[in-house]
Each structure stands twice: as C-alpha cells, then as structure tokens.
Amino acid sequence: MSDTGFEAALEAARAGLAEGGIPIGAALVRAGEVVAVGHNERVQQGDPIAHGEMSALRAAGRQRTYRDTVLYTTLAPCAMCAGTIIQFKIPRVVVGESRTFPGELELLRSRGVQVEVLDDARCVELMEQFQREYPILWAEDIAE
C-alpha cells in the first residue's frame, strides 16, 4: 500500500515545519479517502494539545464512528494521542517511525489497536533534524 494517507501525513508535517512549528503530521482515512489532515500546532496556535494526531481529529469534526478509519502519523503517538486513539476506538494506526520517539505503541497494542511501523527514512530525518535544531521546543512538546 503506497499510501495516500501516509503521504498526506508527511506533507502535513512538512507544512508544519515551514510554519515554524514541530514537524509531526497525521491523516485520518476512511475507505482509502483522506477525511482530514493535521499537524502539530503548539507553536502556531500556542496550543499544547494540538499534536498532529489531535489536530487531524479536530479537523475531521464530529464523526459517527471511527471503527472504519485508519490514523496515519509520521511519529509514534505519545500517551495523549494513544489514549485518544483508544478512546475513539480507531482500530488501526500506521506510524512513520518510532526511532526518534518511542511513543506508546505497547499501550495501543495492549488495547487491541493494530499498529504498523513503516520506519520511513524521510520521517526519521525530519525529526532528527528538528530535535537537533530545537531541543528545548522538542522537550517542551513531550513534557521533559
């Protein structure tokens, strides 16, 4: 699956970087169609809950169900985003990479979420460069 959803998430991450933000993006997909995309907007909106996944879910608005959706994200979901995936009963998450941040993949799996990690080199490079250039902002985003 060369993936429209994954490419949309990566494009959103890059758009976030171009805005001066944290380069993490996500896309919510249903039946192969992108329902909504989002990227981290901590910097742009001063909003600490606006991680990429959260922004995509906010952009999607109220949904009758998420059981028929897949969430794509460039980086392993943190506890906030993992908890949201569990709460919304999103059955499947495709993760760009988990090298630069391990996230809560085991929590997701323990709650029955199917997790696929692509280990995509473009995502790794994007985050490695960001973490190197903006270590304080990155630490803030993961509350370290």
Place this chain on the structure above:
Amino acid sequence: MSDTGFEAALEAARAGLAEGGIPIGAALVRAGEVVAVGHNERVQQGDPIAHGEMSALRAAGRQRTYRDTVLYTTLAPCAMCAGTIIQFKIPRVVVGESRTFPGELELLRSRGVQVEVLDDARCVELMEQFQREYPILWAEDIAE
C-alpha cells in the same frame, strides 16, 4: 479541602450545559490558583477532542511544566484525557465522580498519577440527568 479548583470545574460544567453542551468541566490549578478552566465543547465547537480536561489544558496554553499542577475534573477522565494527564506529567487529579462513567482511573494510577475521587452528589446528578436526556449525544462523546 473545600476546593476552589473543584468548584471552578463544576461551574464550567454547568456553563457548558447552559450552552447546550455536554456538562463536564475541568480546572488546572497551580499553588492553589486556578490557571485555566474548560468544559466539553463537542457541541459548541463541533470539536470531538474538546473534552473538559482538554479544553482546560488548551486554555492554559503552553506551560513550562505541569509537575506542580493539579487537574480537577467533574467526571472520571476517559482514555484521551488520562493519556494526556500521563503525557503532560500532571501528578495529581481530583475527580468529581466516577459513578456515571468509570474512566481510566487504573491507567492513571498504574502510571503513578495520584487520583482522588470526591464522589460529589452534584456531579453525579448533573451527569445522570444529562445521560438520561441526551443518550445519543453521550454515546457519541464516549464513542459507543
């Protein structure tokens, strides 16, 4: 502890109900002072991630740390809000009630969060009445 934070959360929940929304409120407190309040805004903003706790954290904006804060909420936090509390490293949560929704109190405790449940009759009554009058909206909010 007759609690400014808890009363602020309850007031926010009631304000949400008066707006036609889901009556769940929260307040972030530091050193006895309310930093920010919020209430569920699924209906008002069409925003599925705007649970009471999330709205309070968004309203608080970017914070250097949450390790010196307490989060008050009228209802037991769902997986999204529990994950956020864990991610943000909020050490203590005071919950109005967990009778009408069990939430993820064990997940919080398993990650070292101190959880106190007040079992407040006003919170129980507010949610019982809401759940009785708006069962479909309530089901949507907890993705059932």
